Amino acid sequence: MSTTAGLVIRCKAAVAWEAEKPLAIEEVEVAPPQKMEVRVKILFTCLCHSDVYFWEAKGQTPLFPRILGHEAAGIVESVGEGVTELQPGDHVLPVFMGECGECAHCKSEESNLCEVLRVNTDRGGMLHDGKTRFSINGKPIYHFIGTSTFSEYTVVHVGCLAKINPAAPLDKVCILSCGFCTGFGAAVNVAKPKKGQTVAIFGLGTVGLAAAEGARISGASRIIGVDVVSSKFETAKKFGVTDFVNPKDHDKPVQQVIAEMTNGGVDRSIECSGSLEAMISAFECVHDGWGVAVLVGFPSKDDVFRTHPLNFLHERTLKGTFFGNFKPRTDLPGVVEKYMNKELELEKFITHEVVLKDINKAFEYMLKGESLRCVIRLDA
Numbered sequence: 001m002s003t004t005a006g007l008v009i010r011c012k013a014a015v016a017w018e019a020e021k022p023l024a025i026e027e028v029e030v031a032p033p034q035k036m037e038v039r040v041k042i043l044f045t046c047l048c049h050s051d052v053y054f055w056e057a058k059g060q061t062p063l064f065p066r067i068l069g070h071e072a073a074g075i076v077e078s079v080g081e082g083v084t085e086l087q088p089g090d091h092v093l094p095v096f097m098g099e100c101g102e103c104a105h106c107k108s109e110e111s112n113l114c115e116v117l118r119v120n121t122d123r124g125g126m127l128h129d130g131k132t133r134f135s136i137n138g139k140p141i142y143h144f145i146g147t148s149t150f151s152e153y154t155v156v157h158v159g160c161l162a163k164i165n166p167a168a169p170l171d172k173v174c175i176l177s178c179g180f181c182t183g184f185g186a187a188v189n190v191a192k193p194k195k196g197q198t199v200a201i202f203g204l205g206t207v208g209l210a211a212a213e214g215a216r217i218s219g220a221s222r223i224i225g226v227d228v229v230s231s232k233f234e235t236a237k238k239f240g241v242t243d244f245v246n247p248k249d250h251d252k253p254v255q256q257v258i259a260e261m262t263n264g265g266v267d268r269s270i271e272c273s274g275s276l277e278a279m280i281s282a283f284e285c286v287h288d289g290w291g292v293a294v295l296v297g298f299p300s301k302d303d304v305f306r307t308h309p310l311n312f313l314h315e316r317t318l319k320g321t322f323f324g325n326f327k328p329r330t331d332l333p334g335v336v337e338k339y340m341n342k343e344l345e346l347e348k349f350i351t352h353e354v355v356l357k358d359i360n361k362a363f364e365y366m367l368k369g370e371s372l373r374c375v376i377r378l379d380a
């Protein structure tokens with residue numbers, strides 16, 4: 001038992017008091033974990049686009065004050081009633097979508113969309129009692145997608161924690177808990193390119209480059225990066241991207257440009273930008289007969305996907321995925337092992353590092369498009 005088990009912990013956290021205002025470093029109270037909950041000491045967390053999206057709070061229910069953050073790594077401090085699979089000292093990755101292990105989705109080999117712990121962006125409290133475990137002078141501070149990792153301590157449902165090899169460096173594997181696995185899994189679990197095939201990747205941010213990493217590991221011989229920002233192409237080369245297309249440089253649809261480059265279309269395509277136009281291009285640029293397109297990027301609320309049904313009749317396949325089809329608790333330990341065996345290169349994704357008090361700099365880097373992943377250190 002740790003000396004803090006069962007007690008309220010006072011620690012530092014970055015609190016979002018209102019939309020688009022810089023986060024404030026506050027001393028917060030973190031209540032002990034309740035039934036099926038775990039209190040985790042977060043050592044490293046990263047800024048992901050979804051944090052920025054909910055901080056801006058455009059087009060969804062604003063929920064403030066809130067502690068954002070979902071891509072992270074830490075160590076179990078104490079566990080609540082009913083938790084048997086984790087104990088203090090275990091190294092864990094919190095994941096915004098959980099795995100209860102009992103529901104129809106968790107029991108299906110084909111799904112990772114746990115019914116119980118599926119992401120719920122409107123929920124500000126814990127599943128068990130709807131209440132928050134964070135407060136400042138007794139005033140509740142809301143949780144974010146079940147993780148809230150911009151805090152030295154957080155409380156998470158046990159089903160949202162992947163227990164990993166304690167030898168893994170947490171300042172590197174923290175990036176596996178969202179963005180990397182989303183793109184990497186889209187490639188290796190869903191698109192599944194065969195050796196020697198050509199893969200197109202739309203959107204060359206962290207998720208797209210992780211998809212490129214997956215394509216590279218799968219043995220793709222040619223990886224075509226598509227992005228409207230040409231400066232991203234230089235970086236993308238380090239991630240195995242061999243060819244570049246900027247749709248703005250052409251006066252015909254990008255799917256036509258790609259078809260001409262590839263003798264009829266790519267074998268696989270992965271859309272990571274969330275732009276509706278790119279989603280349609282990603283589907284229409286795959287080769288007839290066998291091409292598979294995978295949608296990863298998150299659409300806008302009113303988007304409607306339009307394509308001619310003949311594109312399907314001509315034996316093209318369109319798929320979509322969430323978190324790269326990884327079941328967090330079952331599959332993440334294996335992804336960590338891949339990194340430990342030097343099959344994955346994570347370092348190249350980490351472009352910046354700041355300490356918690358400078359967390360707003362991480363937002364600046366991302367908003368300016370300067371960073372892939374900025375690791376925020378809470379271990380100092």
Ligand SMILES: [Zn+2]
Pocket residue numbers: 098099100101102103104105106113114115116117
């Ligand atoms: Zn489940």
Ligand SMILES: [Zn+2]
Pocket residue numbers: 048049050051070071178179
């Ligand atoms: Zn994320």
